Amino acid sequence: MTKSRALGALCGLLAAACSGGGPTDEPAATSAPSSNAAIEQAEIRFSEIYFHASDPSPITLQDTGPVAEFVELVNTGQATAQLQGWCITGIKYCFEAAVELAAGAFLVVSADEYDGSLSNKQDRLRLIDPTTEVREEVTYSDRWPWPELADGDGYSLQRASFAGDPADVASWIAALPTPSQPNATVGVSPAREVVITEVNYHAVDDNPATTFIELFNATAEPIDLNGWCIEGLEFCWSVATVVTPGGLLTLQGSYDPAQLSAASDRLRLVDSVGTIEDVVAYEDSGLWPALADGYGHSLQRLDPSMSGRPPGNWISADANPGSFVPSSIGAPLPTFDDVTFVLSPDAGVDFELTATVTDAREVSVAYRIGFEDEHTVAADLVDGHVSAVLPGQAAGALIRFRLVGTGDGGIGTWPRQGDGAQYEGTVVRSEPTEASALPRFQLFMPDDVYAAAASDDSLHGDEGYPAVMAFEGEVFDNVLIRIKGNQARTNPKKKWKVRLPAGHEWFAAGRLVSPVDQFDLLSAATDKSYSREILTADMQELSGGYVQQVFPMRVERNGSFFGLYMYGESIDGDWRDRYGFSKDSLVYKGEGFAQLEKQDLVLSQDTLRKKYERHSLSYLDDNDQLLRDLITTLNTLEGDALAAFAYQHIDIPQVVEALATMRVVQHSEWQHKNYFLIYDPADEKWRLIPIDFDLNFGHWFHSPCAARCDDTQVLYWPNYPDHNRLARVLLRDDVLREMVDRRTRTLADEFFAAGLIEARLDELAALMGPDAALDVRVWGQYGARQTMAEAQAILLKNYVVVQRVRYLERGELLPTAQEGVPAIEVGTYDVDDAGQVVHAALTNTNPVAVDVSGRTFDEISAVMPAGVVIPAGGTILVVFERQPVGAQVTPQLVVTAARSG
Structure with a gap:
């Protein structure tokens, strides 16, 4: 079999003949280049996807040299196919010219031929014929269960079965790219002689020096790690380091801890001759245990013989280096994803939920109404798709549920083990007992727990009592709340600190500037106008300086009015x-x-x-x-x-x-x-x-x-x-x-x-x-x-x-009002190779100080931050990145500006 390169240019028009113009992501509505019968009989398939080139060397094609990515098609039919008018969406490519693809032949469309690009994370490709029929569709991913080595390890995704559904991951393997050869028949996976068994990427005290990685020798022979590397950690062993058979090695303090991300990372263990031994790609929430993200847990592998990619092969537990005991579960724990359900269902209407699951043979739903005991119902499971129906509930009822999957590897849940929440859920639609124009913030706490929380003035920091919060139907289970403040702790109406469960953020249905994982409920207990904190936030917003967002909410507890509170933004790491x-x-x-x-x-x-x-x-x-x-x-x-x-x-x-x-x-x-x-x-x-x-x-x-x-x-x-x-x-x-x-x-x-x-x-x-x-x-x-x-x-x-x-x-204490836009001279400035100003001087030749807060100086493409005042006759230096000022012979104000445009 032979492969030919695509001869056509990109097809750019949606409603005209494929005769020129820019690229498009849709098929051209043209007269068919071949008969409809021939089009219908053509058997064109996706064959290979090279979506993430290895660093630093991309694949080299004979006709074009190095390319960063390509998509390959194959004609699996018995007759030559005409490809004019066929399109691949996702990369914005259409065959403009007449291109024949012989039976059994391959055709490579490389990155230099299309305007789009293949995502290194996830992308959907559709092959569409000239009649606009979708002939094949595949959504690949860099996440499990897709082949792990296709993600930047020098391998491509290759079709293992043209008879199978291209959307099914089982139809694909990872192998060395074959742009001029038939696909590989056997996929490649890591050797797994030595594997990563524990990752402590975010210590409970935030100290990067206490992070560590544990390795396990899964063989019966000693292995010297000299010359081995952990890519992603940017660390290599340069001296003899022997791991005994079945032995463990804890790596700590020898690498730059800044290389180990506290959010998500991809670690690849490579031996001294370049063989990939193991790959782990973790995240800090969702499918991965969030309690490993600074809550005292680490990521801990279950079965060293299985891939390190599936989150079902990992749990979180108290960090415990040097104590790994291998298990042989043989399959990952069931893992749920794409959990969907209706927020705020109507009263009495059945509550339907769906999800996808891997590695499960049966699924059930455990649910609670309010603070009742759990009920359990069986869920339908068909080809990895889960569906279940819970009975409708009364208006205002709190519905919480968790999915429980049983498979060969054991029991897995959603929310998963290691998540900060035990349940997902919502609140049945209801109207407040009294008319209100405010957004409703609903708290659910048993009376005894609330009484204890309201009387406990000893808690600080991240401590708190468990509660459930809901906002516009979105439920957060297992939030922690405590009273806050100093003198405010003695008020009958308390201020509260609210901390979301590990792995969860709140966006207040789009009301927040950015999602938060903690915030305050401000009581206004000393403000009968309920307006002071809001007016101050208005002032901050108007000024253009630092803002702590505030807005009013009607807070209810267990369905009854609790109080008028203000959402108060915390000055925490997210704010910084x-x-x-x-x-x-x-x-x-x-x-x-x-x-x-x-x-x-x-x-x-x-x-x-x-x-x-x-x-x-x-x-x-x-x-x-x-x-x-x-x-x-x-x-x-x-x-x-x-x-x-x-x-x-x-x-x-x-x-x-x-x-x-x-x-x-x-x-x-x-x-x-x-x-x-x-x-x-x-x-x-x-x-x-x-x-x-x-x-x-x-x-x-x-x-x-x-x-x-x-x-x-x-x-x-x-x-x-x-x-x-x-x-x-x-x-x-x-x-x-x-x-x-x-x-x-x-x-x-x-x-x-x-x-x-x-x-x-x-x-x-x-x-x-x-x-x-x-x-x-x-x-x-x-x-x-x-x-x-x-x-x-x-x-x-x-x-x-x-x-x-x-x-x-009266003008007491302050100067007279600043009139108009006082002239400021833009002095000398330097630019970088890209033509951007690096630093510049602004001089105030006026006899009085001039406030230039928020002002744009087009000559240097700079927007001044709030609080910038140039003294009478003074000059300031403008830079665009935070940097030390250094000692100055004559003190001068150095301002970090934002770039305009």
Whole structure:
């Protein structure tokens, strides 16, 4: 048999003859190049798919040289076939010219001939004839059960059976590419003489140095690993390292732990002559055990004789290197995928669910209604497809279920072993018992568990009591909740920390900026207007700086109204990722009297961390030296030396923005607590980020009522929060203070604009008013009785109007409003080889400081971050990546901008 290359160009028109134009992913609607009978009789098949070239050498074709990928067709019929008008979707290729494919001949379509590309992960290819009939379809994947070595290991997918369904993985094998030869008859798989048996890729303390990989010698002979490598870990043994027969080797501390991903990774063990011994491709959720992702478990292999690719050959358990005991289960545990069901089914309507499963011969569904005991029903299982019907339930009922599969390897479930949740589920559609315009957040907790959680003020961090949460029908089983705060723990209506089960994230039906795995339920227990936290988030959004998302929700417990709460975003690792912080950032939360004072230096590490709660890299035994050095510097340097430190090691625009924003909303509790202090080694700068906004807009903590006070007033604290030594640097330096004042004026002009806050409060009252009244009925109030509208009116009269007059009409404390768009000179700048600006200078020739926050400078394609103010006559340097500033002869503000366009 011979193979010929495709002679035709790409076919680009959908509704015209295949006579030119660009590529298309659809067949051309043309007159048939051969008779319909000939087309119908043609037996063209997919033969080979080379979708992921090995690194660094792609396959070489005789006619074209190296190519990164190709798709091969074969004519399995008895007669020559005409391919003009045939198309392959997925790669956008159609045969434009007349191309004959002889009986038994192969034809290769290489990457240089089509506009699309084959995904290295998963793709669907369809072969469509000129009559638009789909003749073959295959959706390949780099995941189990597809042949593991076709994924970048130098092998291709090859059709083992042309009689079988191309969509069936059993029709394919992995083998060395054969673009000029018949397909291989036997597939290739790893040798598995030495295999990976345990992977601890994310330790419970987040310490990358404690990650490890365990290897097992599955043979009866000693094996020297000298010259062997683990690709993906980028590690090779360079000295004699013998693993005894049936022996174990734990690899720890010898490789760069940054190479071992805490999300997903592909590890390939290769011997000294290049033979692939083992392949493991893990993930941190879904089909793989999520408890291995920083919850104390590791991934542990069951049967070393089976492939390391199927997730059913792995479980999670407490990390335990050097203790592997091989099993011979002979088949993976049943593994479920594509679980589908209707969210929020109507009352009384049967609940139908479907799924796919591998390695199972029977499946059942165990389900619970509310907190009843489990019921079990048998599911239908046909060719790996699962279906089941549960009886309809009453409106508002909580339905939770798990799938249980039994196979030759044992019992597998969905959610799988090692998942943070035990059940999937939903809530039967219902209407709230009282009219509400708010999204419903539903909690389900037995009364005794809730009572224990509400009275337990000892928990912190990731601890909590189990509950079930639901939002718009989406259920999360086994969430953990606990009360949070300091003084807030004593309020009748608590604040709550909610942590999702391992492996799960919540998007709030698209309401969130990005998915979260933890968040706060903010009670507004000290805010009768229920508006302060929302207004502060509005202010942050308007300013363009760091935002902690907030929105109101009607919270119910076990079907009854529980309270009006605010969703509050946590400043956690996901939040830091969104704002570009490096993984090695050092994070502290200011607790009581954490003012960065010199007296803190004598504290032990344990005592210091009670004032400055460490939220990252807590495994380091560093005595918090960077924090201590900061405190020393802030309390030792003065004048120009302190200013030089600020320009080099404080993110001045960020702190300017924080100070200005909190001035406008009058945050009265963040100089000694209620802030995060973050040091990012990427640019060697500290940042000061305020949190906890329920006492903003005229409220403050004072005697004798503490946080539960009716007083609302503007506080004349012009230098607040200068008892915080980092904030003091900006507030007591003339140039930096000028930046803060200018930015404050800009924000005051925007936020206190006539009618803006009034309209927002009216909107919130209409949205939340009925639920606010219910909340007062359930939880009561401190002090004088007020409706939400009355409290909003007080906020307006005693705070907003007063500040508006003070800042905008009288011009107290702040400069006059910035008019128009003041001219800023774009000075010299450097570009890289791609023509992008690397750094540039901006000069303010005006006699006053100019706020350029959010401003785009087209000449350098730069958008300024919030808080950038150029002093009168000053020049700033603009860069585009976080990087250390370094020592400066003359201190100059260096700003990290975003690229426009």
